[in-house]
Amino acid sequence: MNAPTLLLAQLTLILVACRLCGFLLKRIGQPPVIGEMAAGLLLGPIVFGAWLPDAHAVVFAQQSLPALSGLATVGVALFMFLVGLELRAPEGTRAQVRSAVFVGGLGVVVPLLLGLAISPFLYDRYAPEGVGFWPFALFVAAAMSVTAFPVLARILKDRNLTRSLPGRLALGAAVIDDACVWIFLALVLALTRGDTPFQALFTVLGGIGLVAVVFLVLKPLYARLLRDRASDDEMRASTFAWVIIGCMACAAAAEWIELHAVFGAFLFGACLPRHERLLHALVKRIEPVAVVFLMPVVFALAGQNTTAHAFAGAGAGALIIVLLVAITGKIVGCAAGARLSGHGWRDSLAVGSLMNARGLMELIVIKIGFEAGVIGPELFTMLFVMTLVTTFMASPLVSAFYQKDGFVVGPPGFEPGTKGL
Numbered sequence: 001m002n003a004p005t006l007l008l009a010q011l012t013l014i015l016v017a018c019r020l021c022g023f024l025l026k027r028i029g030q031p032p033v034i035g036e037m038a039a040g041l042l043l044g045p046i047v048f049g050a051w052l053p054d055a056h057a058v059v060f061a062q063q064s065l066p067a068l069s070g071l072a073t074v075g076v077a078l079f080m081f082l083v084g085l086e087l088r089a090p091e092g093t094r095a096q097v098r099s100a101v102f103v104g105g106l107g108v109v110v111p112l113l114l115g116l117a118i119s120p121f122l123y124d125r126y127a128p129e130g131v132g133f134w135p136f137a138l139f140v141a142a143a144m145s146v147t148a149f150p151v152l153a154r155i156l157k158d159r160n161l162t163r164s165l166p167g168r169l170a171l172g173a174a175v176i177d178d179a180c181v182w183i184f185l186a187l188v189l190a191l192t193r194g195d196t197p198f199q200a201l202f203t204v205l206g207g208i209g210l211v212a213v214v215f216l217v218l219k220p221l222y223a224r225l226l227r228d229r230a231s232d233d234e235m236r237a238s239t240f241a242w243v244i245i246g247c248m249a250c251a252a253a254a255e256w257i258e259l260h261a262v263f264g265a266f267l268f269g270a271c272l273p274r275h276e277r278l279l280h281a282l283v284k285r286i287e288p289v290a291v292v293f294l295m296p297v298v299f300a301l302a303g304q305n306t307t308a309h310a311f312a313g314a315g316a317g318a319l320i321i322v323l324l325v326a327i328t329g330k331i332v333g334c335a336a337g338a339r340l341s342g343h344g345w346r347d348s349l350a351v352g353s354l355m356n357a358r359g360l361m362e363l364i365v366i367k368i369g370f371e372a373g374v375i376g377p378e379l380f381t382m383l384f385v386m387t388l389v390t391t392f393m394a395s396p397l398v399s400a401f402y403q404k405d406g407f408v409v410g411p412p413g414f415e416p417g418t419k420g421l
Helices: 003-027 032-042 053-059 062-086 094-126 133-144 149-158 165-193 197-226 237-256 261-271 276-304 315-340 345-355 359-371 377-401
Strands: none
Touching: 003 032, 003 053, 003 062, 003 276, 032 149, 032 276, 032 359, 032 377, 062 149, 062 237, 062 261, 062 276, 062 359, 094 133, 094 165, 094 315, 094 345, 094 377, 133 165, 133 315, 133 359, 149 165, 149 345, 149 359, 149 377, 165 197, 165 261, 165 315, 165 345, 165 359, 197 237, 197 261, 237 261, 237 276, 276 359, 315 345, 315 377, 345 377, 359 377
């Protein structure tokens, strides 16, 4: 099978598997993205490779993966551009913003500390050769602290909870949480990839320089370019082209300074004007390609990095520890932040349950760590499973903890006035 034919066959299989798994998860009231992520795991060595090893070796031959990797890099960059574009500072009264800071802050600190606490146990067994303890431990801590802002927003939208107290609080806290985690992760990568103090300094200073260029040069330039150029339904092709050029250039700059393309794309999205017409016009053009077509490639490639050996011997115990730390750290930390802000236990636990959803953001984080050589396939597999479990848990836990107008919140399509789950 020649290379173009193989690539097209890979894309067909990936898209079909993601569509089917997404449909099944949607039928049980879960965001389709969870099913699409699970499809990536199924297409890897653990399921497809174990069930049909010869077919798996042909379809996902090692020499064919660089082509998929290139598509995945573009997909992740476009997705993170959309995340940056949709990012908004916490809104509301001073008390509401203060509550969001409490929830977001403790939602990072508590899982981060717990991640550091289990790192000595994980380091001895799962750290790749040559990786120092602190880069490994700090990455594990960062991975425990992630919240999936896009998945969280989707869950709230599906359940009509966007304007609810837990919904508004979780959205504000997730912005703070993700901003802290991405900054922290950038520093971890600078330490990891800096074999010498000069290289580490180059990455740190390069990151600061990139932020300065994006917000001091590109922000006013694009504000002028995009002024009155977007309508509710369309954007000029030439204007759209310049937006894509800016996104790709920032992503390339981030790769050059040895961070990751996602940082540059995210910063560029965050620097664009904050108005809904522009957001709608860009999402309408980019989301079908980035989310529907390219992100399934990311899931499938991530699945190829998994290994069944992760669960052999002490692996099952390590997975349980990872799950307990991830779930406890996030729910307890965020719920404590909400409770300290004066909210009731039900609302606080609902917020903690929402913030526990890690989704695609976590998958991007662990993919970055794996590509940087900070973690190996065994720990990558465990963190992949943790991502699926914690994201799947969010909707049922919110339904269990949060009551609206005296009724338990049900799955999408649930009608008020009936009993809950």
